[in-house]
Amino acid sequence: MxxxxxxxxxxxxxxxxxxxxxxxxxxxxxxxxxxxxxxxxxxxxxxxxxxxxxTRDEFIYHEMIVHPPMFTHPNPKKILIIGGGDGGAAREVLKHEPREVHVVEIDEKVVEICKKYLPEISSSYNDPRVHLHIENGKEFIRREGNFDVIIVDSTDPVGPAADLFREDFYEDMKKALKKDGVISQQCGTPFYHPEEFSQVKKELEKVFEYVKIYIAYIPTYPSGMWAFAMASDMPIERRRKLNFATKYYNDEIYYSSMSLPNFVKKYCED
Amino acid sequence: MxxxxxxxxxxxxxxxxxxxxxxxxxxxxxxxxxxxxxxxxxxxxxxxxxxxxxTRDEFIYHEMIVHPPMFTHPNPKKILIIGGGDGGAAREVLKHEPREVHVVEIDEKVVEICKKYLPEISSSYNDPRVHLHIENGKEFIRREGNFDVIIVDSTDPVGPAADLFREDFYEDMKKALKKDGVISQQCGTPFYHPEEFSQVKKELEKVFEYVKIYIAYIPTYPSGMWAFAMASDMPIERRRKLNFATKYYNDEIYYSSMSLPNFVKKYCED
Missing domain, CATH: 2.30.140.10 (Spermidine synthase, tetramerisation domain)
Known part of the structure; x- marks a missing residue:
């Protein structure tokens, strides 16, 4: 058939x-x-x-949304993942030996399906350091705090995740971070939707002192070129070296992923 | 409809x-x-x-097959393009102000169609420095020589271009190059066909002292991740700075495009 x-x-x-x-x-x-x-x-x-x-190419997205911000932080111990209901970001975070990882997923059904049918990705839920909260990330973040790294692993800025791409959410995120905290967020394809990542960058810059856009090859996402943002009040630089096995990320990619083609750079400057 | x-x-x-x-x-x-x-x-x-x-994304392929080898050479004046019948590689080569550019395309029909319907790409044929030869590149290269840069802009290693991915062709290419000459060749997607670029690398290494694999985002090619090889008997480094407008390539990308994800690196080492 x-x-x-x-x-x-x-x-x-x-x-x-x-x-x-x-x-x-x-x-x-x-x-x-x-x-x-x-x-x-x-x-x-x-x-x-x-x-x-x-399950064939998820390693790229999950490594790239997690390792750049985690290796920017000198000693990340308390981590928040907003979205990420499949558990893949949590799996990568665990490789950094954190003390606690909080996954705040709005949709219980996503977690249910991934726990049942995608153990390759969701096995991180079996780790006692991983705490799952079925809740709107926007509300969670107003109540909880003291995070070293916050990873916004949401769907695109249409649908239930739209609020996670706005300045007021970034303000709340900053309050929930420690002083030397770092955040990352997926922000779409620069090829089809340059307005998405450039808008994210603009909003983040209102709130954080340092903002960097970086990109990765993701074969199953539109255009194959995917953008992420990192933001912090500390300069964004690699503070630790890779000390575990990866399939995509490595120490050079930390910086080379920030080296943007001119047509992408243009949208960063506009 | x-x-x-x-x-x-x-x-x-x-x-x-x-x-x-x-x-x-x-x-x-x-x-x-x-x-x-x-x-x-x-x-x-x-x-x-x-x-x-x-016509929307050709700039990426053409800039990336041309500018890395051209900026590796200190003063490229005589250039050979094998394949490249659409004229796009020649258009990018002309930005380096060469003395002569030879395009050796086996299929006259490709040139005809591109000249007639794709002037955005093929206008380089109007430049008097560009010389078109309708011929098998393998034969041309045994006869002609003294090139500074050779760019192999062919179809994939199945069909009429298969011979352009073999050691004996690389030997001929080396003879047709000056001592400080540089070559580049497109070599497929590392995601679906890692055996292609790793084979190219292996064959090139039999003939040239320095070989580098580099990659670029090409939305309309399989997986969106495309590999190219550069080879030379001189160390491969950027010897000149970008001095004209581009849409993809820039001075940082020269090096960042050589920074390969671990799953690609693995095939370079095997």
Whole structure:
């Protein structure tokens, strides 16, 4: 049978995955969640028609949203992940031997499906240092604090995550950070949506002294070029060396991922 | 009307472009050539079902196959492009003010279509320093010599370009280069075909003292991560600074494009 899932990257561009079967499907009060088994990319998690992660290339996204901010901090012990319900960011954070990791995911259904069907990614939930909170990250962050690193691993700035891309949220995030704290946030593809990352950069700069955009190759995301932001009141530099195995990140990539093509730089300056 | 061209990146992954119309179609003695007008990517050149170039993102490929080797050479004056029938590599080479540029394209039909319908890319043919030779690059290179830089801008190592990825061709190429000469070659996607670039690297290392793999983001190529090789008997370093406008390449990218993710590095070492 010829069974395909295609994500529309724009109304005129689509990436298709040949599917073996649907593993799970749930409609939560927030979103529509599918888990497929594909031929080439292992398991594929789709939310509202958008590829979230595949077991073949998730290592890139999860390493790159986690290791740059974690290696910027001299000694990260208390970590907050907003979103990240699949557990992949928490898995990477654990490699830094933190004291506690808080995952604040708004949608219980995402966690349920990932715990049941994506153990490769979600096994971090079995670690006693990982604390799961089913809650809106915006509310959690107003109540809790003293974090060394905050990682915003959310869906795109449309839908339930829209509030996580605004100045008032960044203000709350800064209050929840220790003085030398660092944050990272995924901010879309500079190729199709340069306005997204440049807006994130602008808003972060209102709140934090140092902001850096960095990019990574993610084959299953639109255009394959994905942007992240780091922000801190400390200069953004690599303060520790890699001391565990990785598949994408390394000490050179910390800096080379900040080396942006001119067409991307242009949007940073505008 | 819903009219799509899809490239099969693998039998199980495809990238689809919504098409406005077919601009041209020709079958040469070497290959099947289509030129489409798309909604999102401008004009799209397809050879044997494989995306060659689009007017929206061709700048990335052409800048990145040309500028790294050209800026490695202290004073590149006589340049050879093998393949590159669309004229895009020649256009970028001209920005370095060379004395002569030879484009050796095996398929006259490709040049014809590009000259007629892709002036944005092929206008370099109007420059008197650009000399077009309709010939097999393998034969041309045995006859001609004294090049400062040779750029192998061919299709993939299946089909008519297969010979351009072998040691004996690299030997001929070395003979056709001056002592301080530099070459570059496109060598596929490390994500889907790591064996291609690692094979290129191995073969080049039999012939040249210094070989470097570097990568660039190309949204319309499989996986979005594309590899190139540079080789020379001189150490590969940036010997000149960028002195004209670019959209992708810049002085930092010369080095950051050589900073490879661990899963790619692994294939360089094996």
């Amino acid at each position: 010829d069974y395909w899932f295609s994500e529309m990257h724009t109304p005129n561009i689509k990436l298709g995955f040949r599917i073996k079967r649907e593993i799970a499907h749930a409609t939560s009060k927030f979103q529509d969640i599918h888990l497929f088994e594909t031929y080439d990319y292992g398991k594929l998690l789709v939310i509202d028609g958008t590829v979230q992660t595949t | 819903d009219y799509w061209f899809s490239e099969m990146h693998t039998p199980n992954i495809k990238l689809g472009f919504r098409i406005k119309r077919e601009i041209a179609h020709a079958t040469s003695k070497f290959q099947d050539i289509h030129l489409f007008e798309t909604y999102d990517y401008g004009k799209l050149l397809v050879i044997d079902g494989t995306v060659q170039t689009t």
